Amino acid sequence: xxxxxQLGSHVSxxxxxxxxxxxxxxxxxxxxxxxxxxYPNQGLQLLxxxxxxxxxxxxxxxxxAEFKKSETSFHLTKPxxxxxxxxxxFCAVSGGSARQLTFGSGTQLTVLP
Amino acid sequence: GAGVSQSPSNKVTEKGKDVELRCDPISGHTAxxxxxxxxxxxxxxxxxxxxxxxxxxxxxxxxxxxxxxTGGSVSTLxxxxxxxxxxxxxxxxxxxxxxxxxxxxxxxxxxxxxx
Numbered sequence: 616x617x618x619x620x621q622l623g624s625h626v627s628x629x630x631x632x633x634x635x636x637x638x639x640x641x642x643x644x645x646x647x648x649x650x651x652x653x654y655p656n657q658g659l660q661l662l663x664x665x666x667x668x669x670x671x672x673x674x675x676x677x678x679x680a681e682f683k684k685s686e687t688s689f690h691l692t693k694p695x696x697x698x699x700x701x702x703x704x705f706c707a708v709s710g711g712s713a714r715q716l717t718f719g720s721g722t723q724l725t726v727l728p
Numbered sequence: 729g730a731g732v733s734q735s736p737s738n739k740v741t742e743k744g745k746d747v748e749l750r751c752d753p754i755s756g757h758t759a760x761x762x763x764x765x766x767x768x769x770x771x772x773x774x775x776x777x778x779x780x781x782x783x784x785x786x787x788x789x790x791x792x793x794x795x796x797x798t799g800g801s802v803s804t805l806x807x808x809x810x811x812x813x814x815x816x817x818x819x820x821x822x823x824x825x826x827x828x829x830x831x832x833x834x835x836x837x838x839x840x841x842x843x
Contacts, residue, residue: 624768651834658732658819658834659771705770715761715784716832720770 617642617708621719629727634678634693636722638706641687648689649707649716650680659705665689676700701726730754732835734820740841741810749805749838753822760803761823761832762795766816774818777803810842 622637640646647666651659663674670682676699680691689706703723707716733752741747753760762774773787777797788794792810797803807814817839821832 619770656836658836659821659832660834661831664831707771715773715776715787716771717773718763718771720768 617646617717619706619708619717619719621704621706621722623722624720625723625725627725627727628696630698631695634691634696634700634724636691636704636706636724638680638689638691638719639687640689640706640708642708647709648680648682649709650674650678650689650691651705651707651718653703653705653721655702662691662704696724696726698726698728700724732820732822732833734818734835734838736838737836738839738841740843742843743812744809746806746808747810747840749807749818749820749840751803751805751820751822751835753801753803753820754824754833755801757822757824757833758800759823760797761821762803762805763819763821764816765819765837771819774805807840810840812842815840815842 618641620639649664650662652662653659662678663672665672665682673679678693680689682689703721705721706719709716735750760777763771765771775795776784779800780797792808795805817837819834819837821834823832
């Protein structure tokens with residue numbers, strides 16, 4: 616069984632400030648971890664993923680995330696927020712032969728001018 | 729097509745009516761998924777297709793929900809005798825492989841409102 620917990624359903628940051636969106640997971644097998652972004656009235660798109668190898672992964676639009684096995688975390692960061700980053704962000708996990716992703720409940724990011 | 733296409737984009741129906749939601753995946757993608765997104769909730773897995781077969785339909789919430797896929801392409805999600813709690817956005821996604829690497833391509837969803 617696997618699960619994902621995203622801490623904070625709403626996060627607000629000022630433009631230019633650090634973005635930190637938290638994700639913790641539970642998986643009985645080595646996980647694959649993902650962050651997806653959903654802009655208003657659009658489908659989800661993949662930001663970045665961790666499967667194996669380097670634990671710090673870089674994605675699109677300057678986002679990155681670090682897989683920390685000891686903390687069962689996969690937090691998403693961006694050094695400097697842009698107005699265009701305002702969206703909903705979903706963390707997801709799949710494990711082993713699981714063919715489905717288990718998603719967190721999402722974090723709505725607001726960027727303040 | 730270039731992306732995953734879903735129709736209708738919006739559907740308003742009365743309680744007790746049946747609805748069909750359609751998904752046209754990216755050409756060549758063998759895996760197809762249906763998820764449900766309710767207000768304030770995450771994405772709830774409904775069903776997974778590999779080709780025309782559905783090895784995992786564990787997420788279908790009741791026997792009022794069914795889905796099929798034909799020709800390894802288009803999929804239809806049918807909800808019979810709709811209830812107000814069925815109101816949600818239904819998202820379809822496809823993947824080139826079995827999807828274990830998680831790179832799903834999502835459509836824009838079908839927003840269902842049951843009055």
